[in-house]
Amino acid sequence: MPATPAWPPKSAPRLFVADVLSAGLAVRIEGNPAHYLARVMRVAPGDVVILCDDVTGEWAARVSDVGKRDVVVEIAELLRPREAVPDLWLCPALLKKDRFDLILEKATELGTARIQPLITRRCVADKLNLERARAITTEAAEQCARTALPELNEPVKLDALLAGWPEDRALFFADENGGEPAAQAFAASKGSPAAILTGPEGGFDDAERAAIRAHPQARPITLGPRILRGETAAIAALAAWMAISGDW
Template identity: 80%
Template sequence: MPATPAWPPKSAPRLFLAEELGEGRMVTIDGAQAHYLGKVMRVREGDAVILCDDVTGEWAARVTEAGKRDVTLEVVQQLRAREAVPDLWLCPALLKKDRFDLILEKATELGVGRIQPVLTRRCVADKLNHERARAITIEAAEQCARTALPALAEPVKLDTLLAGWPEDRALFFADENGGDNAAAAFAAHSGAAAILIGPEGGFDEAERAAIRAHPQARTISLGPRILRGETAAIAALAVWMARAGDW
């Protein structure tokens, strides 16, 4: 006899919802998410959808009604509890929109716990569309099967960030002028941490001096080459996750 197909299938669409989920609850989805399910994924009554709520974790749901403007689902069973997220913040200077979009997407995929955008003197951009940025992190989390979303903060000026920095969190500063080997520094550290990445033109000398003087700052090197801001952020996160994170 043929084996019974696994349920829900791995191909089932994934969505993050704002409301908390639970077994037996009925959920109605409208707007862009309903369009995605109905017009893009073409779900029909009985089809499986995987839902996450960033609180309880991941759930399998079954479509009970697929209308033209909304989709109703019944939450059937929990698949996974909300994952434990490494206590790592990424503090990237704002970049041009497409490059910062890449940071948002890849930082989410790599498992960062919080993204704190930073404004520096050489930043080309000075604003962040928070709603759009949040949508990028949600889409990335759906794609990579995360059950927890990274916290996304509003941009702050560098001096404000340093002034309010928590005493119990190490601040790894990726300095193009050199520092300790990043992999070795990450492996030797335990506890809360953050990685600070500069803008396209780098930090100016006054900013670099202020960061180096901060008691929680630890200067690191990402190698012999000058990296773009988005490349530095992705590389640093990958190294951290491999040496001290959840890889």
């Protein structure tokens, strides 16, 4: 007797969509996602796709029509509710494009709730293509079977970030000049809202460092005896926080 095929098939494509999903809903997929489904994955009516809406969770859907510029699917059933996300923000200074792309990708994989890009005096970049950045985080979430996306904000200057910082959120400052060991600091604040602040290629200047350290919510930390590049510092700090205080 042949085995019952897995439902949904493991090979089913995964996509995030803007619609809030519910059983029986017909969803029209257009643009690049439609091209991916129709031309790359070559879906046909009756095939299964997995959709996530970043609100309700992950749904199985069946393709009902494949057109030249769109694909229509009907939502069949909820597979998983939207995952719980630890209350951690990442505030990385902007880096060169390829290095900041890596931060966006890995921060999404690791499960940060919000990414707040930062502009400092020594940043080599002062702009971020937000649409492109969101495409990177979305693709990372799709590839890792996540049901939630990080909130991604426009870059802000350091002084604006500090001026508007919430009183109930610790700001762990990865300072190359030293501080409390990161693991010790993370463990002491376990269960509380937190954020991690990392610097640009050239590091923070003296005035910026002094302003951060003077902030009442700031907690300078060290990530060890080695000097880390900006993208490495952000990823390492996120991984350490998730291992100690997150959902690992």
